[in-house]
Amino acid sequence: MFNCFSRRASRRWLYPLISLSVVLGLCLGQPIAAKAISWGDLILRGIQVVQLSSMSDQQELELGRQINAELTGGQVRLNRDPELNNYVNQIGQRLAAQGPRPKIPYTFQVVQDNSVNAFATMGGFVYVNTGLLKLADNEAQLASVIGHEIGHIAARHAVKQMKETAIAQGVLGATGLSRSTAVNIGVELALLRPNSRNDEFQSDQLGVQMMGRAGYAQAAAADFMTKLLRQRSTPTFLSRHPATSDRVARLRQQVNPAQASGSGLDNTAYRSRLRSI
Known part of the structure; x- marks a missing residue:
């Protein structure tokens, strides 16, 4: 009886130790640089594993918040003008309410940077440069x-990109991805990694649909893409979001003739909202 109990107790301790050793191996073996932390913190943080294949909306939001904190903590400089930020946020919320995931609490932020760029990270965080x-x-x-x-x-x-990157870098283990590694990859994806053509086409289509439902003139999507392609130097936005003439053609095909015109075409009114920059 005692031996049976002893074996059971041993197994109860053995399985958690095996799981902990796997997680520690993921954290210690990752090639991405991370801040030095104590052994106690390492153990506590090590059990915070991101399972990419079954990530819930809430888990995505929490990871997005951590990526955003890293980005706004030194990677990008935010514009602090409340009127300008409120204007961009109003546009974003109007569109997001018409999107496929309207229950995510979207956050729209203006980045003080003259390069023509915009980007997003998981969990509803969108960034738009003053240059754009x-x-x-x-x-x-x-x-x-x-x-x-x-x-x-x-x-x-x-x-999807995070999973692909983690596999390519050899840091995705059987239990998932350590949270600190996930945050580092998330920052890298937001700032540096271009999207695939298929992802771009899908986002174009979803964006045009949202514009129509929100009452915006859908034709403006192709007009602005054409303007980007005509710039003398390639805008940062295009280096991360490959743009070609066939994308413009697809955008024009996706326009509903009844929604080609709509709100948002008053150039003078728009310029008046940008006085601070």
Whole structure:
């Protein structure tokens, strides 16, 4: 009886130790640089494993918050003008309410950077550079970019890319991905990694659909993409979001003739909202 109990007790201790050793191996063996932490913190953080194949909306949101904290903590400089941020947020919320994942609490932020760029990360976080705001002719053109970025979030492209990157870097274990590694990859994806053509086409389609449902002139999406392609130097947005003439053609095909015109085409009104930049 005692031996049976002893064997059972041993097994109860053995399985958690095996799981902990796997997690520690993931954390210690990852090639991505991380901040030095104590053994106690390592054990506590090590059990925070991200399972990419079954990530819930709440888990995606929490990971997105951590990626956003890393980005805004030193990677990008946010514009703090409340009026401008409120304007961009109003556009974003108007579009997101018409998207495939309207229950995610989306966050729209203006980045103080003159390069023409916009990007997004999982969990509903969208970033728009002041350079892109200034290049757009009107609110509908800006809405086309924001809608495109919402499309990436709606289709969970960042989650898919994170899994692909983790596999390529050899840091995805049987139990999943350590949270610190996931955050590092998330930051890298947001700032550096381009999206695939298929992801771009899907986000374009979702963005145009959201524009129409929100009452924006859908034709502005193709107009702004054409304007980007005509720039003398390649905008940062295009280096991360490959743009070709066939993308413009597809955007025009996706426009509902009844929604080609709509709100957001007043150039003067739009410029008046950008006085602070």
